Amino acid sequence: MARSIYLCIFLLFITWIPILSTSFPLSTKTRWIVDEKGQRVKLACVNWPAHLQPAVAEGLSKQPLDSISKKIVSMGFNCVRLTWPLDLMTNDTLALKITVKQSFESLKLFDDALGIQTHNPKILNLPIFNAFQEVVSNLGQNGLMVILDNHLTYPGWCCSDNDLDAFFGYPNFDPVIWAKGLGKMATLFRNVTNVIGMSLRNEPRGTRDYPDLWFRFMPKGAEAVHAANPEVLVILSGIDFDTNLSFLRDRFFNVSFTDKLVFEQHWYSFSHEGGAWVKHNSNDICAKIIGEVNHNGGFLLDRGFPLILSEFGTDERGVDVSGNRYMNCLVAWAAEKDLDWAVWALTGDYYLRTGTKHMVETYGVLDATWKNVRNSTYLQKLSGIQHPFRGPGLQEKKLVLHPHTGLCVTTNHSGNVPTLRLELCTQSESSTFNPKEGILWVNKMCVETPDVAGQKVKLGVGSKCSKLGQISATKMHLSFKTSNGLLLCLDVDERDNIIVANPCKCLTKDASCDPASQWFKVL
Template identity: 30%
Template sequence: MRLLLALSAALLPSIVSSFPNTPFKTSSQWVHDSTGENFTYVGVNWPGAGEVMIPEGLQYQSIQSIVSKIKSLNMNVVRLTFAIEMIDDIKDRGGDVTLQKAFQKGLGSNGDKVFQSVIKNNPQFTASTTRLQVYDAIAAELAKQQIYVHLDNHMSKGKWCCGGNDGNTWFGDTDFNVNNWKRGLQYMADHSKKWPNMISIGLRNEYRKPDKAGSSLAYNWQVWYEQNKAAADIVNAANPNILVFLSGLDYDTKLTPIPNADDLGGGKKFRLSDFSYKDKLVLELHNYQNSAKACGDIEGGLWNNGFRATGDKAVNRMPVVLTEFGFTQADKSYNGVYATCLRKLMPQWKSGWTVWVISGSYYIRSGTQDFEENWGLLNHQWSDWRNKDAIAALKGMVDETLKAVNR
């Protein structure tokens, strides 16, 4: 008996600390796993919200190959984007669309050719495999390689994001049906319960002011609060285990009134205490100040626009994750002011991030099929890194961020 107890005690730490250690929760500026250890997002964006509404790259590589590339950088999370239109099809148009039909619809006469390439690289799929089953397969491979999933509602209508006239800018815009949005978030929060590595969901990517009047609701912080609070309530009820990410205004570059509970309009203020699930909320920001001449300009902007919430003087002290930043991989931008500044700031602030973007190419972007993505970490065929010097610098950012949190 004593021997069994001793063996049990010896095995316990490895069992407790084994992946995935969910659910996660927040405390002050930190995210903690179920063992109480700090977790910091260091990962990459994998788009899936384009016209085909299937995560990119599968016509060139297997899911396993792509995930292995991500794992080789020691990244721990993928920001996996989706469109609400995928759920609208399931709910209102006869069910989830098959892989073959998705490519036919998104790419026209070229759809069947691309589909054949996808199933050649990923023989687990067939003509009857659905779009959501592809997401399931990606989540499963990420779990197999011990990488977490952060879902992100990128668009309502499946297409390239983002612009002021794309119909997806703000609540009530041409394609931004608020009820469908909330329903879609609820559906994905519930569906992803079966993914053991599912840890969080972003309610919406890059709120922005419409170029023309088209939304039924005013573009202001009061509406932002009302709609996000309602959506977060729905998501938390559907899956209380996952974290909920809140993005800001002006293409998610501003969360200015949130850290210090400033007036949002009409006397409304954001207070963590108003949320019964306050230990499940995270703020997210984007930054693309590629033309910055000094790191101080980037640092001051990021801090004042939202990262102040990680400071000890914040009224609403919360984690903040830089869920999008990036630059071309086709030159030496990785050595420029912008890239080197962010490589310094994220470890300094002990904050997480997900870089834009893994995609070396897109099925279709803005009407161009097989679109070349020079910002992609991978080359056009998704077979190797586009710029190995840039990747070495990014790997250093991964290591330094994780090291800083564990100090």
């Protein structure tokens, strides 16, 4: 019951998050994205697909456009990665001569056409591209930034290795036509201030995804966008379904501009060894895969380039053990790097996906009504990485994040003696931990560990500070030994989010258990 009440409070809190005022346009300053005043802007985005048939942003047959935009804001996002098919810019018939109504009716989606007439009558008889413009405009009216993501060539679902538009030179991926389409889209949104970036192509892949071809054609797309609209960020994806940018380690990417260049990377539970998250201990596999993700793309941050984790997510029904374990690991890494990101996806369901009408998107943050949050616990987990921890123009805040809940460690003053509990990170007090010293300080008080398992962790003023160690491959278990030599770790009582001490669990090798409740990421 306590956990349910807490989630209700969380949802009430994010409903009242104010729209942040940002000074546009955005640019880059070393690894950070900054506004016109040089202050860091953290992108906390959600993907909104508009690239499938019928080439209209999903969900508009279920809810008014403005209601969806306001719902995005209420969930704590400040940005939308809005997908689009290249055909929207290279086929004037699709873009300007086919109306929304005609597009739906041609696919026999009569119920959806009626739904749009009910909820969004303004766009029903608009050409497809004008309806796309209406979506971008309404997002801007609600204070939401937009990244325009060229997802594929022709409207449909993406992605597989054998797609005809998988990589440069494939039958449906002409690099010259692609660059022209990007330039045209950039031109059409040149004076739309909330369009802050353009992602050049989603998930390049296939048997030809050679770095040489990437270096040959990707700069041409980047230059086409920058020439047409020098204000927007130019966002480049890697190869292997955008999981791999490692070829940039020893080869320079040469374009005529620098302060608009951003890279993007994708990471899903299935991006690596099949079944890895259930075959291996969570600490062991998390540390291993984070090493791979850093090698394949994270290194760019250290070299002074912004990196957006532009797709990630999992089944929000909670039934995917691999996905659940992966998300805890990912949130810890995203917090450590203080990444910009875009979760997949907003979608409650799709008009038409691979021939199936109204297929539910289990990765979607909204349910099939497009009105309700699918999983408030999942959304709370994301809240832990929605706000910046550091960057130009910001005062750095030291925190200890609990990735499993998305909450941070803070002081609990409800009893006679101060103890520790979890709270929304935006409302948590500063916490510092020096690994060499081993002392965890929260609000100028230090942790005093109990001598018996199951007891609350107290705070004191310095005379009885306990020394904690960071153990396991992830270094996310904060451990100590009792007077009789028992190894205990900080843990969370899920009934009330109070921090207690329990026997350390799942430290290594054992793949059958989940250590998530004992993971604490020092930021």
